[in-house]
Amino acid sequence: MRSVEAALALAVVAAGLLCAAGPAWGEYGDVILNRRSEANGVRPVVFPHWFHRIRFRCKVCHSELGFVMRAGANDVKMSDISEGRFCGMCHNGTVAWGPDRCDLCHSGLPGLKSGIVGGHGTSGPGRW
């Protein structure tokens, strides 16, 4: 009878542990841009990699548009975008919404630091 109790306890503990673990959320690799946003009274920008890569290959932005592959290395100003550089290559009201739709890009939580969000079980990418 003791083995029955032990097995039952094991089953309960195993089930409990697994329920507590819950689902593992997917990682996004979103980039936060907040060097100037909040200082100028708008929310930080959230750039979602996943959304863009469904529609464009990495090389479009990281080669043609000139975005360096390191969060924080691209000093993008609103004037660049209005003049058709960086995000403004597509966010011009033709390919994608134009710079007049402030809130769609400036949608981040106040206080966020610039950088890439996400990561995994390891310590990298530590220098981002």
Added chain:
Amino acid sequence: MRRWLHPCRILLLACLLALAGAGFAQKRSWRPLANDGVHDPKSPAIGVLQEPAQALSQLPADTAGNYVRWVEAIEKGVIDPRTNIKPETQFRVRDDSIVVSKFGSMPAVTFPHRQHTLWLDCTNCHEKPFVSKAGANKLSMQKILDGEQCGLCHGAVAFPLTECNRCHNTSNASLQRARQTDAKR
């Protein structure tokens, strides 16, 4: 003793529960934008921007990172992201593979150019961070973990560094045998 309470049955039940639990943990889940720790739930963009789960659940499933096999998504034609914006830009795909990090404590790495160039341009990796000469780059797992070299993408937007065997995929013994066969010729 009631027969259904036999320890074997209960152990079996425990195993089944564990399997079901593992399946639950493996289920692909994406946080909604309003709750992703990045977007402001009060932003008017919530409800306008596409939700990750809506887009990503349609793509080939992975078990790590953002739960999408992105190369497979292109290969199977599930998505066909634009290759260029400027009409004059050439779409360059390179088909060869190179074997690096041979004879170390881990299996060697077969790096496929094709899968990488489907997404990236040659200039994204060459000559920085990698010079275009097989064996000329000193790769370091520490640097990769620090977000340099392969870690510029892997761990951020490409499958994470916890997936050791996807890169370290080539048996050193088979390379050694091939080397010996070549020497005999």
